[in-house]
Amino acid sequence: MSGTELQQDAERQITICNACRYCEGICAVFPALQMQRSFVAGDIDYFANLCHDCGACYHDCQFSPPHEFAINLPKTLAGVRQESYGRYAWPSALAPVFEKNGLVIAVIAALSVTGFLAGMIAWNAPGALFSAHQSPQGFYALMSHDAMVGLFGPVFVFSIFAMLMGLRNFWRDANAVRMVAGPAPASLWQAVRDAGSLRYLDGGGAGCFNEDDKPEDKRRLYHHLTFYGFLLCFAATSVGTIYHYGFGRVAPYAWWDVPQLLGTLGGLMLAAGTGGLMAAKKRRLPDLVDEGTKGMAMAFLLMLHLTAVTGLGLHILGGTAAMGLLLALHLGVVFALFLTMPYGKFVHGLYRFAALVRFAMAKRTGLKTRVVA
Amino acid sequence: MTAPTDQNLADLSVDVLVIGGGNAALCAAIEARRQGASVLVVEAASKVYRGGNTRHTRNLRCAHDAGNEILTGPYPEDEFWDDLMRVTGGETDPELARLTIAQSKELWDWMTGAGVRFQQPLGGTLNLGRTNAFFLGGGRAMLNALYDSAEKMGVAFRYDTAATALDIEDGFFKTARIQGPDGPQVVRARALVTAAGGFEANIEWLTEYWGERARNFLIRGTPNNRGTILRMLLDAGVEPVGDPTQCHAVAIDARSPQFDGGIVTRLDCIIFGVVINNRCERFYDEGEDFWPKRYAIWGRLVADQPDQIAWIVFDEKAVGRFMPSVYPAISAPSLAELAEKLGLDPSALAAEIGRFNAAVVDGDFNTEIHDDCRTEGISPPKSHWARRIDSAPFHAYPVRPGITFTYLGTRVNHEARVLMQGGRPSANIYAAGEIMAGNVLGRGYLAGIGMTIGAVFGRLAGKGAARHVGN
Ligand SMILES: Cc1cc2nc3c(=O)[nH]c(=O)nc-3n(C[C@H](O)[C@H](O)[C@H](O)COP(=O)(O)OP(=O)(O)OC[C@H]3O[C@@H](n4cnc5c(N)ncnc54)[C@H](O)[C@@H]3O)c2cc1C
Numbered sequence: 123m124s125g126t127e128l129q130q131d132a133e134r135q136i137t138i139c140n141a142c143r144y145c146e147g148i149c150a151v152f153p154a155l156q157m158q159r160s161f162v163a164g165d166i167d168y169f170a171n172l173c174h175d176c177g178a179c180y181h182d183c184q185f186s187p188p189h190e191f192a193i194n195l196p197k198t199l200a201g202v203r204q205e206s207y208g209r210y211a212w213p214s215a216l217a218p219v220f221e222k223n224g225l226v227i228a229v230i231a232a233l234s235v236t237g238f239l240a241g242m243i244a245w246n247a248p249g250a251l252f253s254a255h256q257s258p259q260g261f262y263a264l265m266s267h268d269a270m271v272g273l274f275g276p277v278f279v280f281s282i283f284a285m286l287m288g289l290r291n292f293w294r295d296a297n298a299v300r301m302v303a304g305p306a307p308a309s310l311w312q313a314v315r316d317a318g319s320l321r322y323l324d325g326g327g328a329g330c331f332n333e334d335d336k337p338e339d340k341r342r343l344y345h346h347l348t349f350y351g352f353l354l355c356f357a358a359t360s361v362g363t364i365y366h367y368g369f370g371r372v373a374p375y376a377w378w379d380v381p382q383l384l385g386t387l388g389g390l391m392l393a394a395g396t397g398g399l400m401a402a403k404k405r406r407l408p409d410l411v412d413e414g415t416k417g418m419a420m421a422f423l424l425m426l427h428l429t430a431v432t433g434l435g436l437h438i439l440g441g442t443a444a445m446g447l448l449l450a451l452h453l454g455v456v457f458a459l460f461l462t463m464p465y466g467k468f469v470h471g472l473y474r475f476a477a478l479v480r481f482a483m484a485k486r487t488g489l490k491t492r493v494v495a
Numbered sequence: 496m497t498a499p500t501d502q503n504l505a506d507l508s509v510d511v512l513v514i515g516g517g518n519a520a521l522c523a524a525i526e527a528r529r530q531g532a533s534v535l536v537v538e539a540a541s542k543v544y545r546g547g548n549t550r551h552t553r554n555l556r557c558a559h560d561a562g563n564e565i566l567t568g569p570y571p572e573d574e575f576w577d578d579l580m581r582v583t584g585g586e587t588d589p590e591l592a593r594l595t596i597a598q599s600k601e602l603w604d605w606m607t608g609a610g611v612r613f614q615q616p617l618g619g620t621l622n623l624g625r626t627n628a629f630f631l632g633g634g635r636a637m638l639n640a641l642y643d644s645a646e647k648m649g650v651a652f653r654y655d656t657a658a659t660a661l662d663i664e665d666g667f668f669k670t671a672r673i674q675g676p677d678g679p680q681v682v683r684a685r686a687l688v689t690a691a692g693g694f695e696a697n698i699e700w701l702t703e704y705w706g707e708r709a710r711n712f713l714i715r716g717t718p719n720n721r722g723t724i725l726r727m728l729l730d731a732g733v734e735p736v737g738d739p740t741q742c743h744a745v746a747i748d749a750r751s752p753q754f755d756g757g758i759v760t761r762l763d764c765i766i767f768g769v770v771i772n773n774r775c776e777r778f779y780d781e782g783e784d785f786w787p788k789r790y791a792i793w794g795r796l797v798a799d800q801p802d803q804i805a806w807i808v809f810d811e812k813a814v815g816r817f818m819p820s821v822y823p824a825i826s827a828p829s830l831a832e833l834a835e836k837l838g839l840d841p842s843a844l845a846a847e848i849g850r851f852n853a854a855v856v857d858g859d860f861n862t863e864i865h866d867d868c869r870t871e872g873i874s875p876p877k878s879h880w881a882r883r884i885d886s887a888p889f890h891a892y893p894v895r896p897g898i899t900f901t902y903l904g905t906r907v908n909h910e911a912r913v914l915m916q917g918g919r920p921s922a923n924i925y926a927a928g929e930i931m932a933g934n935v936l937g938r939g940y941l942a943g944i945g946m947t948i949g950a951v952f953g954r955l956a957g958k959g960a961a962r963h964v965g966n
Pocket residue numbers: 514515516517518519520537538539540545546547548549550551552553554555556656657658659690691692693715716717719720721722723724757758898899900927928929930942943944945946947949
């Protein structure tokens with residue numbers, strides 16, 4: 123098989139897994155690889171993105187290091203996964219962003235926050251940033267709603283487009299030799315359920331592993347908090363947008379109003395979840411960690427965490443003189459998050475979901491081998 | 496400096512000492528601890544490699560009156576008994592065999608209670624889905640759960656620690672000498688459970704029966720099962736059981752590591768091709784019977800060939816029809832080039848394959864049944880699934896004997912207590928697992944029964960040892 127060094131090592135390991143099959147009940151990766159006898163690079167990327175990194179197969183494997191077969195799929199597939207984000211990035215010129223991801227994201231975030239600070243100082247009356255602004259205007263006193271939409275809208279649209287293009291690349295590669303076909307809606311729904319419940323971050327029911335060989339890891343809970351917290355925050359913004367354009371109800375809203383309730387709850391969940399995930403990441407058993415992937419994961423978690431914390435900060439201190447700074451911080455972080463979405467860990471969710479869809483389809487209707495002319 | 500004597504070694508004292516760290520040892524340790532005894536387990540392997548051959552297992556056979564969420568149907572005791580009689584040809588202790596089968600019924604609940612999880616039968620093993628419970632994640636996962644439970648209950652473990660001598664007087668165990676990272680120590684215990692496996696990793700010992708041939712054997716499991724404890728027990732007057740010359744041997748990929756290659760080195764393709772030795776001669780009927788019924792004869796067959804090596808040769812028609820294995824087949828566009836790659840005489844290979852091809856009688860190829868694809872007029876014949884080897888490219892796997900376990904063991908009674916020569920039970924020595932499996936499995940093999948015997952007698956040994964301590 124041609125492919126990167128990591129892909130080739132993954133293929134070597136997967137061939138052994140295919141002969142063993144003891145891990146068949148642990149997650150989707152093993153039944154997926156057992157559908158084939160030979161593998162191409164796209165298959166390996168597909169398996170890598172199907173892997174949820176629960177760590178169970180490493181501790182269960184009779185061939186994990188120091189055994190000469192050196193099976194360590196969680197680590198190897200994490201490396202392949204990170205590489206694959208670069209391979210599928212659109213435009214491909216931006217693929218290198220994945221290599222020094224932590225640094226790039228940090229720089230962009232810093233620039234973005236500085237930009238918002240500078241902008242707010244330049245556009246507003248001197249001292250406005252550092253004084254309290256009471257309702258009805260709230261933070262729109264510092265940056266108008268239109269300016270926010272004008273700035274965030276295009277970035278958001280671009281990011282969505284870039285990610286869709288990435289997904290397309292991933293799907294094409296995953297189906298390069300063996301294709302899935304058949305009624306996708308049922309498989310889509312299956313994948314929504316599998317992703318929504320993190321079905322495969324559970325060691326097949328025994329639990330996941332993180333810092334040691336005990337299946338007592340809480341990452342599944344933290345991830346649920348993070349993901350659903352993020353969704354709630356997103357829902358808060360969406361309801362706000364509907365209020366704004368549909369009903370002419372302009373922020374800020376009272377604490378009991380829907381956007382506020384969703385946003386507060388979502389922010390708390392997001393802050394707690396990302397905090398838990400970052401702490402878990404720090405404790406993770408070094409054997410399972412691909413060093414090259416650390417920066418990206420931390421950068422993404424930190425950005426989400428900052429989004430949540432600054433958002434909550436605004437919520438609490440919105441009426442005080444700290445509001446201006448907090449707003450610049452919050453908007454700067456969120457802007458950087460949106461901008462870097464297609465070029466950071468955010469994409470893991472998309473490719474994971476696509477891999478789950480493909481797995482559900484393959485299970486339902488099997489794989490068809492493409493006839494190469 | 497003088498060598499340390501037992502008097503000046505640091506002393507350890509415990510109710511029950513368990514030697515070994517596999518299925519049998521853990522079942523015994525957990526059971527003894529549950530009865531309130533203090534338990535120390537000494538395991539020769541390091542923590543990563545703990546659990547001997549149990550690490551390599553995938554399932555356990557257990558009788559049950561009804562299927563459940565995983566076992567696909569009932570497996571009554573009588574059927575288990577019939578299966579055991581069939582494979583052993585009656586070479587079993589009927590009382591212990593009945594006991595094993597009866598108590599196997601408790602194992603599902605017992606294992607689950609100790610944190611072990613089961614899964615659906617693995618791809619390619621659906622035929623075992625009714626009779627055998629497969630461990631989720633395999634034997635090492637199963638062991639991890641048992642170790643975890645045992646640790647939480649307060650069982651003490653020493654890794655990298657081998658028992659090197661036993662002080663046994665007239666069938667009564669007094670002390671054991673252990674050798675660990677901190678040097679030698681003496682353990683005083685009121686009861687001893689020996690669960691240290693067979694002697695299959697002891698090549699020297701194997702040469703006693705197999706001669707120099709044994710030096711070409713590969714050991715499928717742990718390098719630590721050297722039979723040291725078995726030897727000590729037999730030397731102390733324990734009665735042996737099982738044929739010392741016999742071992743379970745299958746043909747595995749010759750490129751496998753000397754030890755611990757495990758399940759992935761097996762080759763399931765013999766019925767799809769022919770097997771030749773280094774003189775390019777076939778030597779046994781490759782299609783005598785269904786593969787699961789014949790795979791365990793091929794280790795011995797290959798052991799009888801010059802240099803204990805053979806090759807499974809097949810053609811493109813067979814590719815993808817059998818379970819994949821760890822190493823790729825050696826392939827070539829022609830038989831002559833294949834012979835070259837294998838280091839065989841190309842003309843001899845061509846002649847043997849030619850002879851075989853000419854003898855093939857066409858039929859309806861079907862591996863589900865004893866089909867009518869066979870040879871006529873050659874010896875040995877290929878009785879079923881014979882197809883000409885004529886579709887390039889051609890492929891081969893080199894094979895050597897892979898030893899799974901040995902049959903020689905210690906005789907035990909229904910309490911898992913070892914019996915001394917003459918039939919008197921030892922006061923405080925118990926044996927469980929591979930070290931005594933020969934009591935039940937005098938010959939042959941039944942998938943999953945190794946774990947059954949280990950768990951049943953492990954539990955008996957643990958309970959018995961604790962009871963002895965309590966008295
Ligand atoms: C590849 C393979 C696959 C198998 N698959 C299955 C299967 O699916 N189902 C099944 O039922 N059986 C299977 N078997 C057989 C099964 O492994 C054995 O029957 C079973 O593991 C025996 O358990 P045990 O506890 O007696 O020995 P082991 O699990 O081998 O444990 C023996 C332990 O004793 C330790 N030891 C040895 N000497 C000393 C000493 N002097 N001091 C301290 N410790 C010592 C060793 O380190 C080891 O941990 C398989 C065997 C192999 C090789």
